[in-house]
Amino acid sequence: MSGKDEQPRSTIFEIDKTNNFPDWFGEICRVAELADIRYGVKGFTPFPPWSFMTMNNMFDILEEVLQRKDHLPMLFPTVIPESNLTKEAQHVEGFVPQVFWIQDTGEGGKLEERLALRPTSETAIYPMYSLWIRSWRDLPMKRYQRCSVFRSEVKSTRPFLRGREFLWIESHNVFATHDEVKAQVKEDLETTKEVVTDNFGIPVMVFRRTQWDKFPGGLNTYAADTLMPDGKVLQLPSTHDLGDNFARAFDVKFLNENNEIEYAWQTCYGPAISRIFGALISVHGDNKGLRLPFKVAPYQIVVIPIYKGKDADTVLEYSKNIQNNLRKAGFRVYLDNSDNTPGWKYNYWEMKGVPIRVEIGPRDIKDNKAVLFRRDKMKREIIDIKDLKKKIVSLGKEIDSHLLAEAESKFVDLIIDADSISAIEDALDKGKIARIPFCTTEMEGKPCADEIKDRTGGETRGTRIDVDEKPTGVCTVCGKIATEIVYIARSY
RNA sequence: GGGUCGGUGGUCUAGUUUGGUAUGAUUCUUGGUUCGGAUCCAAGGGAUCGGGCGUUCAAAUCGCCUCCGGCCCA
Numbered sequence: 001m002s003g004k005d006e007q008p009r010s011t012i013f014e015i016d017k018t019n020n021f022p023d024w025f026g027e028i029c030r031v032a033e034l035a036d037i038r039y040g041v042k043g044f045t046p047f048p049p050w051s052f053m054t055m056n057n058m059f060d061i062l063e064e065v066l067q068r069k070d071h072l073p074m075l076f077p078t079v080i081p082e083s084n085l086t087k088e089a090q091h092v093e094g095f096v097p098q099v100f101w102i103q104d105t106g107e108g109g110k111l112e113e114r115l116a117l118r119p120t121s122e123t124a125i126y127p128m129y130s131l132w133i134r135s136w137r138d139l140p141m142k143r144y145q146r147c148s149v150f151r152s153e154v155k156s157t158r159p160f161l162r163g164r165e166f167l168w169i170e171s172h173n174v175f176a177t178h179d180e181v182k183a184q185v186k187e188d189l190e191t192t193k194e195v196v197t198d199n200f201g202i203p204v205m206v207f208r209r210t211q212w213d214k215f216p217g218g219l220n221t222y223a224a225d226t227l228m229p230d231g232k233v234l235q236l237p238s239t240h241d242l243g244d245n246f247a248r249a250f251d252v253k254f255l256n257e258n259n260e261i262e263y264a265w266q267t268c269y270g271p272a273i274s275r276i277f278g279a280l281i282s283v284h285g286d287n288k289g290l291r292l293p294f295k296v297a298p299y300q301i302v303v304i305p306i307y308k309g310k311d312a313d314t315v316l317e318y319s320k321n322i323q324n325n326l327r328k329a330g331f332r333v334y335l336d337n338s339d340n341t342p343g344w345k346y347n348y349w350e351m352k353g354v355p356i357r358v359e360i361g362p363r364d365i366k367d368n369k370a371v372l373f374r375r376d377k378m379k380r381e382i383i384d385i386k387d388l389k390k391k392i393v394s395l396g397k398e399i400d401s402h403l404l405a406e407a408e409s410k411f412v413d414l415i416i417d418a419d420s421i422s423a424i425e426d427a428l429d430k431g432k433i434a435r436i437p438f439c440t441t442e443m444e445g446k447p448c449a450d451e452i453k454d455r456t457g458g459e460t461r462g463t464r465i466d467v468d469e470k471p472t473g474v475c476t477v478c479g480k481i482a483t484e485i486v487y488i489a490r491s492y
Numbered sequence: 493g494g495g496u497c498g499g500u501g502g503u504c505u506a507g508u509u510u511g512g513u514a515u516g517a518u519u520c521u522u523g524g525u526u527c528g529g530a531u532c533c534a535a536g537g538g539a540u541c542g543g544g545c546g547u548u549c550a551a552a553u554c555g556c557c558u559c560c561g562g563c564c565c566a
Contacts, residue, residue, distance in 0.1 A: 011530080012530075022562080022563070023562095026561095026562075030503085037560085037561070038560090038561095039560095040542085040559080040560060041559095041560085042559085042560070042561090154493065155493090156561095156562090156563090304528095306527070306528050307527070308526085308527065309526085309527085312527095339526095339527090340527090340530080341526075341527050341529085341530065341531060342527065342528060342529070342530095343527085343528085343529035343530050343531095344527095344529085344530045344531095345529090345530090346529050346530085347529070347530055348530085359528070361528055362528095363528075364528095371528085453566095454566090457565090457566090
């Protein structure tokens with residue numbers, strides 16, 4: 001055995017993410033134990049610990065930001081009576097086709113009124129808001145709930161990206177004026193940026209959606225899109241200016257300072273953590289598996305003890321001490337003292353995406369050193385054991401900013417200005433996003449968007465609100481004076 | 493919603509053309525061996541072949557229905 005021409009017999013995970021993204025996604029869900037599609041009900045999947053722990057960390061970060069901005073948590077029932085669900089006409093049209101209904105109980109019992117599994121909770125919450133809000137002194141009311149919602153999607157479902165039950169936070173806010181609503185929308189978009197980009201390392205572009213693509217029943221929808229490895233965009237948190245439409249439908253009124261009754265103004269904001277998790281693994285993952293940000297990884301550090309028979313006790317005890325010390329310092333640490341060989345453990349935890357690995361062997365103990373490995377760059381360094389905590393703190397930050405920087409690099413040269421439908425198609429075929437002057441995002445512009453969709457497969461994502469852009473010239477489709485610049489992308 | 497391919501121990505898979513005792517690997521359990529990039533050996537466990545109905549002496553295999561999944565298109 002020369003040992004030189006031996007190939008590794010197999011790998012725990014090795015798939016070309018860039019050229020084979022659908023396979024990559026399905027396999028990583030299975031191998032890393034993120035979602036188990038064997039449950040047997042379309043669009044419903046159990047989430048094992050590895051994905052759920054990560055999503056919980058993501059929820060915690062989001063809730064911390066919301067609470068810092070004066071939103072209070074609450075929880076409503078899962079079911080909504082049909083009469084409430086159908087109070088706002090456009091909302092009905094938008095959501096009822098996707099509703100799961102409960103109508104029976106026990107053996108042959110019939111409910112007097114059908115109950116909907118909430119597809120979103122406006123129609124559950126606002127009837128209660130109508131009771132809870134009496135005076136301008138009750139406003140603003142800023143509340144949110146962390147829950148799952150149910151939508152009978154007709155499109156093909158995928159774990160995390162499109163499920164029929166998904167995990168999210170929905171924030172429902174009530175104000176005395178429309179100006180406050182606009183300020184809340186801005187705050188929500190800042191929250192999105194802080195949470196999704198600064199904490200999860202996922203860059204986004206923020207759009208005001210077109211009138212034909214807004215939240216059913218609202219005035220305007222604002223949404224963040226990110227870019228997936230296959231060149232398609234994915235909608236992440238969206239926030240909605242509901243105007244006073246729902247207040248009128250659900251009778252949410254308050255007495256103002258002049259003792260006059262007024263309808264309230266509302267917003268809602270719905271970051272779907274399970275979907276953001278899908279984006280997170282897709283954006284950061286590489287051919288060897290997951291690369292989880294330090295801030296959200298269930299285990300931030302895995303300690304791998306390395307020993308021959310006679311060293312076992314010493315090395316194990318030493319490793320346990322390191323684990324305890326790191327835990328005391330507030331890190332999430334796992335010590336892998338299973339029977340597998342070190343090489344197996346390296347591959348396994350790299351596939352799982354643990355950001356930092358500490359290797360401890362007899363040599364290191366003797367020299368007061370440790371081997372520190374970072375998953376994002378697959379690089380090792382040998383450090384003094386006394387510097388361990390300090391190094392981990394700085395390395396954790398470095399990993400997260402490196403993951404973000406790498407993701408942002410995919411946005412460079414992403415946008416191509418197009419002046420014709422064939423130019424749009426060209427751009428999309430290259431995996432780019434097309435930017436065009438457009439007649440209008442009011443309903444009158446829909447035929448132009450439909451034509452683009454038919455001929456290029458691209459969807460009109462709306463107008464950017466995180467950059468200032470002024471149109472010149474005419475609509476790329478109909479030739480009327482352009483009033484807006486819109487972006488066209490293939491999407492999920 | 494349209495099209496298409498698929499479903500066989502926990503996982504991956506052979507077998508389906510030509511109906512007749514279901515193949516191999518891996519995982520798992522036990523014992524030993526090994527441990528700085530997937531140790532090796534031995535023994536053991538594990539499947540009413542997605543579900544239902546039909547054809548047949550006989551169905552993983554043929555037919556119909558259905559559920560679930562992958563991919564492509566709208």
